[in-house]
Amino acid sequence: MAESSSATPRERYRAQVRAEVKERAWEQIATAGASALSLNAIAKRMGMSGPALYRYFASRDELITELIRDAYRSLADTLRAASEESGADVAALAHALRGWALDDPQRYFLVYGTPVPGYHAPDDITAIASENMATLLDAWTARPSADPAPPFAEHLEGLGRQWVDDHPAPPAALHGALTFWTRLHGVLSLELAGHFNGMGFDPAQLFAAELDSLLTGGGH
Amino acid sequence: MAESSSATPRERYRAQVRAEVKERAWEQIATAGASALSLNAIAKRMGMSGPALYRYFASRDELITELIRDAYRSLADTLRAASEESGADVAALAHALRGWALDDPQRYFLVYGTPVPGYHAPDDITAIASENMATLLDAWTARPSADPAPPFAEHLEGLGRQWVDDHPAPPAALHGALTFWTRLHGVLSLELAGHFNGMGFDPAQLFAAELDSLLTGGGH
DNA sequence: AAGATTTAGTTAGAAGCTATCACGAACCCT
DNA sequence: AGGGTTCGTGATAGCTTCTAACTAAATCTT
Numbered sequence: 001m002a003e004s005s006s007a008t009p010r011e012r013y014r015a016q017v018r019a020e021v022k023e024r025a026w027e028q029i030a031t032a033g034a035s036a037l038s039l040n041a042i043a044k045r046m047g048m049s050g051p052a053l054y055r056y057f058a059s060r061d062e063l064i065t066e067l068i069r070d071a072y073r074s075l076a077d078t079l080r081a082a083s084e085e086s087g088a089d090v091a092a093l094a095h096a097l098r099g100w101a102l103d104d105p106q107r108y109f110l111v112y113g114t115p116v117p118g119y120h121a122p123d124d125i126t127a128i129a130s131e132n133m134a135t136l137l138d139a140w141t142a143r144p145s146a147d148p149a150p151p152f153a154e155h156l157e158g159l160g161r162q163w164v165d166d167h168p169a170p171p172a173a174l175h176g177a178l179t180f181w182t183r184l185h186g187v188l189s190l191e192l193a194g195h196f197n198g199m200g201f202d203p204a205q206l207f208a209a210e211l212d213s214l215l216t217g218g219g220h
Numbered sequence: 221m222a223e224s225s226s227a228t229p230r231e232r233y234r235a236q237v238r239a240e241v242k243e244r245a246w247e248q249i250a251t252a253g254a255s256a257l258s259l260n261a262i263a264k265r266m267g268m269s270g271p272a273l274y275r276y277f278a279s280r281d282e283l284i285t286e287l288i289r290d291a292y293r294s295l296a297d298t299l300r301a302a303s304e305e306s307g308a309d310v311a312a313l314a315h316a317l318r319g320w321a322l323d324d325p326q327r328y329f330l331v332y333g334t335p336v337p338g339y340h341a342p343d344d345i346t347a348i349a350s351e352n353m354a355t356l357l358d359a360w361t362a363r364p365s366a367d368p369a370p371p372f373a374e375h376l377e378g379l380g381r382q383w384v385d386d387h388p389a390p391p392a393a394l395h396g397a398l399t400f401w402t403r404l405h406g407v408l409s410l411e412l413a414g415h416f417n418g419m420g421f422d423p424a425q426l427f428a429a430e431l432d433s434l435l436t437g438g439g440h
Numbered sequence: 441a442a443g444a445t446t447t448a449g450t451t452a453g454a455a456g457c458t459a460t461c462a463c464g465a466a467c468c469c470t
Numbered sequence: 471a472g473g474g475t476t477c478g479t480g481a482t483a484g485c486t487t488c489t490a491a492c493t494a495a496a497t498c499t500t
Contacts, residue, residue, distance in 0.1 A: 033336040035255040113334030115413045116253040152429035159420045186406025193335045200379045209372035
């Protein structure tokens with residue numbers, strides 16, 4: 001049994017309400033974007049009146065931050081799982097990333113989309129981001145290291161790597177992880193945003209081509 | 221002296237007010253993001269009272285659409301100018317793109333940032349997007365065509381190219397323009413969003429590395 | 441130039457939102 | 471069974487977009 005392991009029934013109820021609020025929030029975000037998220041609307045859809053939600057979330061920003069945190073967490077778990085069950089395979093990570101992105105585009109944009117100028121993510125969120133970088137670095141360190149790649153790798157060499165908790169990765173792996181990140185984000189982001197819409201090609205094939213460019217270290 | 225060429229003085233005044241509204245809007249967007257744009261605040265900052273602005277813009281959405289249009293136009297002009305004064309040089313286009321992006325990150329995100337799910341850009345905006353693609357295709361067609369690049373180029377071949385008004389570009393150029401777009405957007409987008417912040421490397425060098433990968437068709 | 445018409449800007453107001461407060465009611469724990 | 475915590479409510483302030491009615495000014499027409 002032991003459905004919810006939490007201690008007091010009050011805490012269990014509280015956690016359940018918070019969870020339902022977040023669920024409705026995700027629905028709302030998926031259909032109208034994060035900027036259209038309304039605490040009032042969520043409350044009414046849950047059958048309770050406006051300010052009640054402020055017992056569970058101090059502000060709209062806190063709810064959104066919570067959603068961002070969950071999104072990061074979800075991505076980190078997805079990548080970590082894909083890494084484990086594939087033996088730190090780069091291609092597996094790429095497909096996991098793409099699957100996760102297509103699964104909920106607005107969730108992807110919550111992580112990698114337009115930033116609001118003032119906003120500074122709390123430390124625990126940037127820590128999850130570091131987790132992701134570490135997962136990538138693991139995978140790229142495991143690979144038979146490709147060429148040093150002239151100018152940028154030297155630049156990387158000249159940096160003490162406070163990268164990700166001093167991850168023991170050679171510069172080639174750092175470069176690999178970075179380009180993995182930027183190239184796949186490049187295609188995914190434009191695809192999810194609909195910028196490929198008019199043109200008749202298959203985004204999956206472009207994604208595959210970019211992944212291939214990463215794996216072969218040369219494919220144009 | 222023919223400062224403004226418009227016909228009637230009323231139209232000139234109207235155009236001037238619209239321009240000032242947009243100016244204030246850009247300021248607001250630069251400092252607080254597009255979602256925080258407030259017609260009311262703009263009006264007050266211009267010394268007039270709330271609803272007056274509705275004489276000039278039918279709605280908040282129309283103003284934002286106008287800003288998006290201007291952003292696209294600005295990018296198209298920048299790219300076209302860079303293409304002309306460099307003789308359709310790909311590297312010049314890349315640096316023009318980067319300069320334009322760094323010049324006003326929120327303007328970049330207005331074009332390539334998080335899309336709002338319901339929104340459909342008007343036709344004239346997608347037409348400007350096609351202009352940009354055409355500029356890229358021009359540059360890539362001018363290049364000594366690189367390798368055919370196995371699987372994706374074949375996929376492209378199998379498509380009638382309604383790409384950009386049937387632009388006469390070989391599949392290799394199409395692939396080149398696409399990867400130019402996705403790779404540079406990948407680094408720029410993450411850089412502008414601050415995702416490289418903790419890490420000590422220089423984004424410009426990563427950008428240069430990605431550009432190099434495009435030019436040599438092989439650089440890892 | 442004088443009158444008629446179009447346009448600019450105002451205030452008032454509806455409907456929505458975030459967020460705070462004070463109150464009553466339900467619940468949990470001892 | 472009482473006592474303190476917590477939940478949910480309605481009221482309220484202040485913000486937003488946007489409509490409507492009205493005034494005043496500038497322009498067009500005669």
